[in-house]
Amino acid sequence: MIGGRGSRGRVGYRYPFVLWVLLLISPSLNAELQGLSETEMSRIDGAGIGLVLENFKFSHGTDEPTASGEQARIFRIGGIKSTDGRDVDITVNHLYVSGTGSNYGQNLGPVNLGRLLNPWRIDVVDGNEIGIANRAVLEFAAPGKVGAGQGYDCMSSGATMGSGTCSSRPATADYIGERADIGMQMNVGVGDDRSANLNIHAKTAVVDGSYLRLWGDNDRRQMVGQFKLNFYSPELSINACAQDGSSCGSRILMSNFALELAIGNQLQPVYFDVDGSGNFVVEVAPIRRPQPGQIGSDGLRGSSDPEAWDFYQAYYSNPEFRSSLSIGNFSVGDRDFGSARVQGMLIQHLNIQTRDLSP
Template sequence: MMKVFTEIARACAVAWLLMLYLVCASLPARAELQGLSEHEMSSIDGAGVGLVLENFKFSHGTDLPDVGGNQARIFRIAGIRSTDGRPVDITVNHLYISGPGSNYGEDLSPVNLGRLVNPWRIDIVDGNTIEIPDKAVLEFAAPAMVGASEGFDCISSGAVAGSGTCSSRPATADYSGERPDIGLQMNVAVGDDRSANINIHAKSAVIDGSYLRLWGDNVRGQMVGQFKLNFFTPELSITACAQDGTSCGSRILMTDFALQLALGNQLQPVFFDVDGSGNFVVDVASIRQPAAGEIGVDGLRGSSDAERWDYYEAYYTNPDYRSNLEIGNFSVGTRDFGSARVEGMLIQHLNIRTRDLAQ
């Protein structure tokens, strides 16, 4: 009996290997030393591993047979069953990363991922510098946000330097930019019912400032972490289409989409674990409640335990601990619902557990 998490982990591992193989097989080997200006060199400290992909594009097959009738280009998650015992099959028919103007993955073009002065990073960070005392922290990070005087607006495809805090540049006539079109076409079949494809597309996407940090907790003996996801796009669309792609339902369209999701923080990290039945657990524990007398009746620092009052003040007032969602316009088909905004959301407790659907 296969566990859901086991199958997903196995499928993801296969997908990463497939992606690396396709990238290495499809891109010509090319190495060139390029001079850096003094300003560029001053921004490089030689720590960790930086990753920059130039003139990059990626497309993972379809679910259609090739000339020999084989379906060799398939990314499939199987081994899951519905509550009534029918097999559940998840097939990724198309996954792409392209330059702008891809027409939802139909017309692929090159795009850059990262910049030499602000690459993707894999690094070991001194926890004392990010308020995680006496810990070595493993960090996987997208290009960092920059000062508004030198950055670009995170959504506008015509942004110019000095218009925002994102490092990734939109494409111009002179360079490809670092904002890819990305998309996914996926089919979820239950038994013989394979009626529809789900399509998700994002244009000129930016995830600057996103990161995953991991370290060990000595008290609970678990791996813990901190996850920040920034996702900006001028257009995010979702549709459901027939299996052959000939007809689609109403398109869910979100323009000027901006998500800033904070999951876990220095005072309340995310705990990762596996329970006794082999299922995966993600837990954001509740913040410590104050003991009697630690916080004064009037709620002021002068009548409270100063250290404990500062602890709660830092937790409730730090904007980095809060999540925001803004949608410039939300529409379904021809119906327009206007803008939407959620600001300052604080995740005080969260528990996610996988389940064995075959039981």
């Protein structure tokens, strides 16, 4: 493992397995790179890249102030203006990834991200295998889910094998686990006015089964994709504090938080574009409407055009196309609002577009 340490963080990188094998074959290895012909290259079947980070710990920001009193290491987004022409910047004062028990980023410890049997992946997959006909698909994927008999409950910090479908294991007395505490502190400045610090923290978070898939659309001549975010945490909290940390507002606390968000699919992908003014556009176009006579009056396949009926049946009945949100308990300060759930939401049309706020 290669490790590097910054002023407040540590990052680890693991060699690909094939390099381990090469290093074990001989202590003295000589090789010569040779070019391949197109015929030889056409026979190569790439297996993608698997990424595993062991004993990983990351923290950025909240370092000791400089002589002028400013924070030494922060992440800032600038170049934005408000409607009245004032400069706007978004400052991330603290961003961390840690092992369990970090106490909202105060006590950082190591965590594993992925494992050799189920790593993070960067791959080019055959679209025909995932319902995207005749396309090569670039996929960025978190560790996948597994059968219930081989996985762990996605929420419980004391889960044992066979209790759920997540492959990431919780921490134990002997193992640091693969579920990270993550958090961020940020604020927004508009001219000389700066907001309070907004703090967001998630304990032992799991993102198994999440992915981003990208491919090209010949008809629209642009990049399209499919995004799935699974996010599970036994505690997700949000609160705001004064700039100097002297006082904080009531904490919004969501226990047993589970988000399964699906944006775009093989029948209705999400489109990425840039308009004529240079702004980004993210769009899930409306699903096509049935033409008169395609679907019978009784709604049955026997009285409908079979191809059209199968298309809409696959679209409306596939659970992978739907999104859900579940909160075991929602509270603000000492006020308890109970549980909440949104189940089976289908995003049929979505349009997100950035705007230039400069005068």
